[in-house]
Amino acid sequence: MARIGIIGSAGRMGQAIARVVDASEHDLAGGIDQGDDPAALAVKSDVLVDFSAPSALAANLSAARSAGIAIAIGTTGLEAEHHALIDEAANAIPILQTGNTSLGVTLLAHLVREAASRLGDDWDIEIVETHHRMKVDAPSGTALLLGQAAADGRAIDLAQNSERGRDGITGKRATGAIGFAALRGGTVAGDHTVHFLGQNERLALSHLAEDRTIFARGAVKAAEWLIGRPAGRYTMPQVLGL
Incomplete structure (x- = not known):
C-alpha cells in the first residue's frame, strides 16, 4: 500500500x-x-x-x-x-x-519504433492526433512521444527531421521527415494514428482513448x-x- x-x-x-x-x-x-x-x-x-x-x-x-x-x-x-x-x-x-501514461500507448510506441526501424526512409511517417477543444498544447505529448519512437527506430534526431504546421506553398515533403498534424474539437480524450506511407501501400498504427x-x-x-x-x-x- x-x-x-x-x-x-x-x-x-x-x-x-x-x-x-x-x-x-x-x-x-x-x-x-x-x-x-x-x-x-x-x-x-x-x-x-x-x-x-x-x-x-x-x-x-x-x-x-x-x-x-x-x-x-x-x-x-x-x-x-x-x-x-x-x-x-x-x-x-x-x-x-512520459507524454502518455496509457499502457496501450506505451505498447503502441514500441510497435512504432519497431516498424520505423524495419521500413526505409522511402516510407513517409505522418502522425495525426485529435484532442478535445480545451487542450492548450500541440502537438500533443503523446504525438511527440510517438514521433520520438519513430526517430529512435530510424536513429535520427526528431528535432532536425520533423515537419509541423504546413500551410501555403511548402514545397515537397522532405525525405525521411516525420510529419505532425493536430486536430482540436469536442470532448475527444485522445486519438493518435501513426501512418507509414510507402509505394502503393500504407500501414497505420492507432490508439483511441475512450476515457481518461x-x-x-x-x-x-x-x-x-x-x-x-x-x-x-x-x-x-x-x-x-x-
Whole structure:
C-alpha cells in the first residue's frame, strides 16, 4: 500500500487519478493545485504524481527531492530546460516522465519504433492526433512521444527531421521527415494514428482513448512501480518490461 500525492488534483487528470487511487489498495495522501505548496504534500506521500503545468515543475521536483520520494510526471508541453531539470533531479530520486501514461500507448510506441526501424526512409511517417477543444498544447505529448519512437527506430534526431504546421506553398515533403498534424474539437480524450506511407501501400498504427481513466490507471501503476527504485530517470516501457 502506498500513499500517493497528486499535483494538479483539480484538473481532469487529477480527478481521474484520485478516483483510481480511491478504488485501489493505495491511500490518497492529498492533492494540491496552483498556489499550493508541493513540499507540504510531499512529506505526507510515498510518491507524487504530477499532472500540473511546466511552470510548476521546478518546485515539484524540489519538493520530491527534499522529501526523498519518487515522482511520476505526466505534464505535457515540457521544453528542453524542463528536461534538464528532470535529468538533474534524477541523480537524487527516481523519476518517471512520459507524454502518455496509457499502457496501450506505451505498447503502441514500441510497435512504432519497431516498424520505423524495419521500413526505409522511402516510407513517409505522418502522425495525426485529435484532442478535445480545451487542450492548450500541440502537438500533443503523446504525438511527440510517438514521433520520438519513430526517430529512435530510424536513429535520427526528431528535432532536425520533423515537419509541423504546413500551410501555403511548402514545397515537397522532405525525405525521411516525420510529419505532425493536430486536430482540436469536442470532448475527444485522445486519438493518435501513426501512418507509414510507402509505394502503393500504407500501414497505420492507432490508439483511441475512450476515457481518461486509462491514463489514470497507467499513472497509478507507474507511481507504484517507482517506489523503492534507485535514483534515475525511468520510462513507461520499463514499467511494462519492454
